[in-house]
Amino acid sequence: MDNTEKQIEAIQEEMRKTPYHKGTQKWFGKMRAKIARLRDQILWRPFLARQGGGGFSVRKFGDSSVVLVGLPSVGKSTLLNALTNAKSPTAEYAFTTVSVIPGMMNFNGAQIQILDVPGLIEGASRGAGRGREVLSVVRGADLLLIIGERGKEENQFMQIDRELLTNGVRINQEPPEVAVKKLLRGGIKINSTFKQEIDRETIREVAKEFGIINAEITIREKLTLDRLIDVFATSRVYVPALYVINKVDKLNFGGTPEVRVQFHFGSEAGTTPREVVRISAERGLGLESLREKMWEVLGLVRVYLRDPRGHPRSHSVFGGRLDLEQVIVHTEETLGGVLGKLGPDASIGKTEARIWGPGARFPGQIVSLGTKVQDRMEVTFV
Ligand SMILES: Nc1nc2c(ncn2[C@@H]2O[C@H](COP(=O)(O)OP(=O)(O)O)[C@@H](O)[C@H]2O)c(=O)[nH]1
Ligand SMILES: [Mg+2]
Structure with a gap:
């Protein structure tokens, strides 16, 4: 066990001996934040030592x-x-x-x-x-x-x-809905759209543990102590x-x-x-x-391509079977993103799309490139 791990153990031991109540909440917050910060150190150490990751970096392929x-x-x-x-x-x-x-x-x-x-x-x-x-x-x-x-x-x-x-x-x-805006002076200001169970002093203490002295913290959810610490810990x-x-x-x-x-x-x-x-x-x-x-869960969708005249684009595979040409994108993607995937030659001069199938109010509807994709939507760009 190295030094940092020993420090974590010592803090945990101390926490076990201390009763939790309103009066010790702030102290517990501080200790939990300290542990999170020490864990960050352990987790990031190898990355800082040799940049680029080392033996476990794996090249990503595919969609x-x-x-x-x-x-x-x-x-x-x-x-x-x-x-x-x-x-x-x-x-x-x-x-x-x-x-x-x-x-x-x-x-x-x-x-x-x-x-x-x-x-x-x-x-x-x-x-x-x-x-x-x-x-x-x-x-x-x-x-x-x-x-x-x-x-x-x-x-x-x-x-x-x-x-x-x-x-x-x-x-x-989802990441905590908390925005931290660092300031030059004025201490820590806290705005919250929810009534928080964690008191403001605890929030300040946790922020301070992560080196934040002057900041405006805006909270848009009901925080637990864990989620509060997640806001500041760098390894999340x-x-x-x-x-x-x-x-x-x-x-x-x-x-x-x-x-x-x-x-x-x-x-x-x-x-x-x-x-x-x-x-x-x-x-x-x-x-x-x-x-x-x-x-x-991956949130992938298929978008089928049609040719400029609106005919389905297909290529034959395995002895004559016809497969529609398609592009795989994330559900959050827009038609502009699909166009981007087709490469510079295909996208030059294209400003709108025509769509068929899911998402189209009628076949061949003209829509903007900002339109969100849907699974099995068919498209050509004009
Ligand atoms: N009965 C049964 N045995 C399985 C199944 N999947 C894996 N095993 C067996 O469980 C053992 C361990 O499988 P392995 O794939 O090597 O596990 P790993 O260590 O998680 O990679 C092997 O003997 C497999 O044959 C399954 O669906 N049913
Ligand atoms: Mg195995």
Whole structure:
């Protein structure tokens, strides 16, 4: 254990001995902020030491990047092989795979990169320093698949959640709605549109712990102490996650694999219920639901292209079958963004779009490039 970790332990020990009440709230806020700041230091140290990340930086390919997270032997390698073109070794025992194994999943015409990162969580208990690897991989992910094993999932999900939480990873959460405007003088001014349970002195104390002396802090949500600290801690990442229960074939409860909403086992305050997809990676059960769900959470849409005369553009593949030409973009994207993806030659002189299908009030409607895309919208640019 290094010095910083010892400091964290000492603070935690002190907190255990101190009763929590209105009078000690400010002190607790300060201590929690101190711990968060020390964890930031641990997490960022390797990045500061050698810029560019080091061994765990993975090149991103495709339209989206998904990272598999789970304890050893839950079936990550098996799932990677089932979903993608990758060939990853699988085995009964732990720690078989040693480096990042990428695979590419083709779904709805999109290329979705899936990364199996052995050791990401598996070795986390062996030292807090591993957190930096967790963070460096997770930081680049558009989605985490958190995998547990049927019958043990409750405990496994909780372990992963806790591990991610202490490493600055916030799953299925939006960043706090707090704006911090640094000022040159005047101390810390706090504006809030909600009545806060945390008193203003505590908010000031936490801000100060992160070196903020003069600032205007505007709060637009009801904050917990955790969320308040998240505002200032530098190592926070916000990533969507899907929970997956694998090996549903093993314990035969007579049920079929299904997608359903289950309530959060850990009942951490402020988190939304977990949505769980049940699969058998080995038998190939539930994989279609999983792909659909991944697609939905990744927020990808297909936009089909038509030619300048409004005819569907297609190219033939595999002996004459016609595929519509399409572009994969994020749901937040506009038609201007689609045009941008077509490259400079295609976009020159184009100022409007004509659309068909979803989103079009009538076939061939002329709309602006600021129009939001919809799945299966058809478009040509004019
Ligand atoms: N019964 C059953 N076994 C599975 C399933 N998926 C994986 N396994 C087995 O679980 C063991 C560990 O799988 P592996 O993919 O290596 O797990 P990893 O350590 O998370 O990568 C292997 O023996 C797999 O054959 C499944 O859906 N059902
Ligand atoms: Mg593996």
